[in-house]
Amino acid sequence: MAQVTQVGARVASKPSFKARFQESVRYAKQWRSHYVFMAPFITLFTIFTIIPVLSSIYLSFTYFNVLQPPKWIGWSNYALLFLEDDIFLIALKNTLVFAIITGPVSFFMQFALAWLINSLKYRTGYTLAFYAPSITSGLVMSNIWKILFSSDMYGYLNYFLTRIGAITQPVLWLQDVDTMMPIVILVSLWMSMGAGFLSFLAGLQNMNEELYEAGRMDGIRNRLQEVWYITLPMMKPQLLFGAVMAVVRALEVSSVAISLTGLPSPLYATHTIMTHLQDYAFIRFEMGYASAISVVLFVMMFSLSRFFMRVLSTKDEY
Amino acid sequence: MRLRFRRRKIKREPIGIYIVLGLIALVMILPLYLLVINAFKPLEELFLFPPRYYVMNPTTTNFTDLLVATNAAWIPFSRYLFNSVFITVVVVTAHVVVACMCAYPLAKSRAPGVKLIFNFVVASLMFSPLVTNIPRYLIVNSLGMIDTYWALILPGIAGSMGVFLMKQFLEQVPTSLIEAARIDGSSEWNLFWKLIMPLSRPAWATLTIFAWLSSWNDEWSPLVFTRSEAMKTLPLAIHTMFSGSNIIARAGASAAASLLQTAPTIMIFLFLQKRVISTMAHAGIK
Numbered sequence: 001m002a003q004v005t006q007v008g009a010r011v012a013s014k015p016s017f018k019a020r021f022q023e024s025v026r027y028a029k030q031w032r033s034h035y036v037f038m039a040p041f042i043t044l045f046t047i048f049t050i051i052p053v054l055s056s057i058y059l060s061f062t063y064f065n066v067l068q069p070p071k072w073i074g075w076s077n078y079a080l081l082f083l084e085d086d087i088f089l090i091a092l093k094n095t096l097v098f099a100i101i102t103g104p105v106s107f108f109m110q111f112a113l114a115w116l117i118n119s120l121k122y123r124t125g126y127t128l129a130f131y132a133p134s135i136t137s138g139l140v141m142s143n144i145w146k147i148l149f150s151s152d153m154y155g156y157l158n159y160f161l162t163r164i165g166a167i168t169q170p171v172l173w174l175q176d177v178d179t180m181m182p183i184v185i186l187v188s189l190w191m192s193m194g195a196g197f198l199s200f201l202a203g204l205q206n207m208n209e210e211l212y213e214a215g216r217m218d219g220i221r222n223r224l225q226e227v228w229y230i231t232l233p234m235m236k237p238q239l240l241f242g243a244v245m246a247v248v249r250a251l252e253v254s255s256v257a258i259s260l261t262g263l264p265s266p267l268y269a270t271h272t273i274m275t276h277l278q279d280y281a282f283i284r285f286e287m288g289y290a291s292a293i294s295v296v297l298f299v300m301m302f303s304l305s306r307f308f309m310r311v312l313s314t315k316d317e318y
Numbered sequence: 319m320r321l322r323f324r325r326r327k328i329k330r331e332p333i334g335i336y337i338v339l340g341l342i343a344l345v346m347i348l349p350l351y352l353l354v355i356n357a358f359k360p361l362e363e364l365f366l367f368p369p370r371y372y373v374m375n376p377t378t379t380n381f382t383d384l385l386v387a388t389n390a391a392w393i394p395f396s397r398y399l400f401n402s403v404f405i406t407v408v409v410v411t412a413h414v415v416v417a418c419m420c421a422y423p424l425a426k427s428r429a430p431g432v433k434l435i436f437n438f439v440v441a442s443l444m445f446s447p448l449v450t451n452i453p454r455y456l457i458v459n460s461l462g463m464i465d466t467y468w469a470l471i472l473p474g475i476a477g478s479m480g481v482f483l484m485k486q487f488l489e490q491v492p493t494s495l496i497e498a499a500r501i502d503g504s505s506e507w508n509l510f511w512k513l514i515m516p517l518s519r520p521a522w523a524t525l526t527i528f529a530w531l532s533s534w535n536d537e538w539s540p541l542v543f544t545r546s547e548a549m550k551t552l553p554l555a556i557h558t559m560f561s562g563s564n565i566i567a568r569a570g571a572s573a574a575a576s577l578l579q580t581a582p583t584i585m586i587f588l589f590l591q592k593r594v595i596s597t598m599a600h601a602g603i604k
Contacts, residue, residue: 024430027428027429028429028430028431030429031423031427031428031429033505033506033507034422034423034427034429034432034506035423035429037419037423037506037510038420038423038424038435040416040419040420041417041420041475042420042435044416044472044475044476045438045439045442045476045481047457047461047476048454048472048473048476049442049450049476049478051453051457052450052451052453052454052457053442053445053450055450055453055456056445056449056450056453059449059453066452113339113342116339117339119332120331120332120335120336124588124592125343126339126340128347128584128587128588128591129343129344129346129347129350130342130343130346132347132348132350133346133349134531135531135580135583135584135587136349136353144348144349144352147367147368147369150368154367154368155368156368190345190346193346195479195528198524198527198528199483199486199487199521199524201524201594202487202520202521202523202594203487203490203520205520205594205595206487206520237486237487237489238486240486241482241483241486244440244443244482245443245479248443248444252446274446277446277448277449278448281448281449282448287449290448290449291449294445294446294448294449297444297446298444298445298446301444302441302444305440309440314489
């Protein structure tokens with residue numbers, strides 16, 4: 001009985017649709033100027049991003065080979081993708097393995113390094129050094145890593161290992177199914193100081209120093225407690241940005257894998273969803289199918305990011 | 319001078335952190351280091367295998383080779399340089415302003431629809447650009463912008479990562495500060511330029527770096543959206559000049575070109591990183 005009245009009370013206290021609509025209109029009128037602020041971006045964003053995305057979602061339900069007009073085929077692309085494309089399942093598994101390792105590791109590495117650098121007085125040089133892999137092109141990158149892992153005796157790693165007697169014949173690092181994925185993960189981690197890293201640094205600079213003093217008075221003893229109780233909660237907006245970018249980068253892995261191990265890679269050992277997409281989009285020109293792959297990838301990323309948005313939400317905290 | 323130094327709370331510099339980070343930094347800066355020394359290597363050293371991480375006989379012939387190679391082109395090289403600088407400056411400036419203007423209501427407004435727009439912005443980050451390129455080309459084409467500067471500028475301004483980044487930072491601007499300014503009779507336009515923008519300098523300085531990087535290095539848009547040689551930008555011109563068989567014949571000039579192409583980015587990066595310093599957003603409220 002008590003429960004029923006409670007529910008009844010809740011229904012009664014909830015404003016009617018009409019009232020809520022009127023309130024929205026009132027707010028919209030009050031904040032007219034804010035729509036003007038958003039207008040330039042929204043216009044360009046709609047034309048150059050939203051419409052192309054919606055068209056690709058449409059294309060995922062068609063057969064489209066770029067030359068002929070797209071032909072509607074319903075859910076066939078998706079059925080093919082999940083039921084008959086064995087390679088896609090391999091790509092899915094590889095992507096998940098890659099993402100589960102590089103996502104969290106790169107996220108924590110970015111925060112830890114930004115935090116350490118922030119405590120230094122001469123930080124610009126260090127920032128440049130850590131961001132360098134993101135500035136220079138992939139050409140220089142492959143120059144370094146391909147020679148390090150080269151499969152003949154000239155490869156630095158093979159040379160070093162034979163020299164100390166660990167191996168007697170060169171290892172095919174970039175062709176061996178067992179070593180390919182770990183190397184791609186390693187190189188990706190090396191390259192992972194990206195957008196998240198710089199935004200963490202900027203966020204740390206924006207911290208309210210008084211909070212640290214207040215924390216010390218409230219009994220915070222060491223730097224680790226300081227990070228956990230003050231820095232991390234205050235940096236939630238930047239952490240969310242970094243987390244979403246880490247999700248996108250971890251699930252969108254392709255260029256590192258392709259430049260190190262080729263497309264397609266031996267036995268599909270480093271085949272990911274993104275390389276699968278590139279295979280269909282630019283080698284086989286099956287744009288409809290490629291669009292379906294990108295929709296699946298989008299759904300994965302979006303649901304994962306929703307989780308982070310819930311954990312790191314900052315509703316009315318400031 | 320010495321007096322002022324003493325009066326400040328003297329913080330001991332953590333030497334251990336400097337050393338450990340320095341060692342990691344050595345590995346991270348390798349590509350940048352290679353980029354610089356390759357530009358000064360004579361041809362025979364460039365083709366050494368395995369490559370050396372130092373130069374035996376440094377030379378500047380690569381740069382003179384580059385001059386000769388660029389003078390032979392039938393479009394003056396300065397044209398590519400102008401295109402690149404012009405497009406990048408316009409895109410970066412416009413993008414930062416437009417993204418900040420959009421992010422302010424997204425972070426602080428109670429206007430209806432704001433949350434939906436923000437979700438769209440974040441979601442669009444996750445859609446692979448590889449498949450949206452064809453529809454985007456068709457749109458640019460139907461607007462009649464192919465082979466004009468518009469095609470290289472307008473899509474560049476519409477990037478959604480900048481809005482996401484700025485919205486996250488603007489959330490941290492104290493709402494009480496904004497409301498105080500409103501009570502003092504400030505218009506929203508004034509409030510945005512006089513309060514929000516100065517307070518969020520670390521954020522938009524960082525955003526400027528991202529915008530510069532993506533616009534300056536963009537080879538794809540000029541390749542697809544332009545047809546005439548005079549509309550090409552620097553990265554595309556360098557790429558076409560040194561791809562295929564030229565990568566061997568002009569390896570030295572190519573190394574010099576890569577260095578010259580990256581140099582402005584590094585300078586911008588250093589200049590802006592120095593400006594990512596505390597703005598004391600919290601000093602205003604007690």
